[in-house]
Amino acid sequence: MxxxxxxxxxxxxxxxxxxxxxxxxxxxxxxxxxxxxxxxxxxxxxxxxxxxxxxxxxxxxxxxxxxxxxxxxxxxxxxxxxxxxxxxxxxxxxxxxxxxxxxxxxxxxxxxxxxxxxxxxxxxxxxxxxxxxxxxxxxxxxxxxxxxxxxxxxxxxxxxxxxxxPETVKEAANKEIYTQAEIVENSNVSSDKVSKMVDDVKETVKEKNVTDHPTIVNIINNYTVVNNINITNSDVEKLATTIEQIQNAQGDKNNYESKVSDVLNNTNATDSAKGFLDGLFT
Incomplete structure (x- = not known):
């Protein structure tokens, strides 16, 4: 399409x-x-x-x-x-x-x-x-x-x-979905390959604690070469910006998870309900 x-x-x-x-x-x-x-x-x-x-x-x-x-x-x-x-x-x-x-x-x-x-x-x-x-x-x-x-x-x-x-977390996650859709639309790469590429690159960036745009671009380019994936330079830039946004939102994400944990610990929910809700969040 x-x-x-x-x-x-x-x-x-x-x-x-x-x-x-x-x-x-x-x-x-x-x-x-x-x-x-x-x-x-x-x-x-x-x-x-x-x-x-x-x-x-x-x-x-x-x-x-x-x-x-x-x-x-x-x-x-x-x-x-x-x-x-x-x-x-x-x-x-x-x-x-x-x-x-x-x-x-x-x-x-x-x-x-x-x-x-x-x-x-x-x-x-x-x-x-x-x-x-x-x-x-x-x-x-x-x-x-x-x-x-x-x-x-x-x-x-x-x-x-x-x-x-936090808006930074929501925006980053929403942008991830939309960026993947754009890459699928702009290329002949399958949805499955795009999904695996984004997941693998995110994991590499997280492990190396990379936050600067040029380094993320290099990681993406290296991945596309090794895996024989052909996407445009524009899509590489968009994906790098998206992953950079996800990385930069980690602090807000952690604060959010802490607040959710506080809510669960102070609610009048039953022990089983607390355990169930705790399982919904990392």
Whole structure:
């Protein structure tokens, strides 16, 4: 899919979320479904995404908490990513988040509908934001690129803990998703290869504690040569800027995680709930 069509595809912005009541009891099933308001208003669309969730997640949807994502909520995020504004008839995509499965973070993407962002891309960006547990299922009744899903997840973690994720952390994670999408759009490199490249380069930069732009550019260039990946100099620069932004946000990320830990230690939640919520954050 080329840039000439991305404007059409992105009309189906994804915004997904997680709502975990602090101090939920064992009787509460921590499964959340978020529906785009257009999908929720159309019975056929809603049945389509529900069928995907039933087949993939193996949970009782009747017991799931649900939330409707509106155009106004999407626009608050899309303005910082694409600069576009969407109407109430353009919010299609949906997600199910199962936090019963909280040993590891997993993302299952409906590849027949989500055309650019892969599960590995979401995983990488979510980990950059300090989130490491739960199983996220992403789908849409029509095709969508998927750049905006990460923002909705992070917004709902804020609601769950009443701790705001620093803007530097949110911006860096959102930028990571969007940069990967751009590289896929601009090159003949597969989404999987782009995802692995970004993950490997981030790990190298983190291990070497690199924060300066020229060195990150060199690391990326070396990686592309060794792995025979052909991307433009412009995309190399964008990726270097993105990874530099992630590195520079580490201090804010650590402060955020400390505040979340304080909230969990002082909440009236049961011991089992505390342990469950502790597992959501690095």
């Amino acid at each position: 080329r840039k000439s069509t991305i404007g059409i595809v992105i009309l189906s912005i994804i915004l997904v979320g997680v709502i975990i009541p602090i101090g939920f009891s064992g009787q509460v099933d921590p499964v959340v479904i978020t529906y785009g308001e257009t999908t929720n208003a159309n019975a056929d669309y809603k049945n389509t995404v529900d069928s995907f969730f039933k087949n993939q997640a193996n949970v009782d949807l009747k017991n799931a908490n649900t939330k409707i994502i509106t155009a106004s909520e999407v626009n608050k995020i899309s303005s910082t990513i694409t600069g576009k504004t969407y109407g109430s008839d353009q919010i299609f995509s949906s997600a199910l988040v199962d936090l019963n499965d909280n040993d590891n973070l997993e993302v299952s993407v409906d590849k027949s509908k989500i055309t650019t962002i892969t599960g590995d891309m979401y995983l990488s960006a979510l980990k950059s934001a300090g989130i490491k547990s739960g199983h996220v299922y992403v789908t849409s009744p029509i095709t969508a690129t998927g750049e905006s899903a990460l923002a909705g997840i992070m917004n709902s973690y804020e609601e769950a803990t009443n701790v705001e994720i």
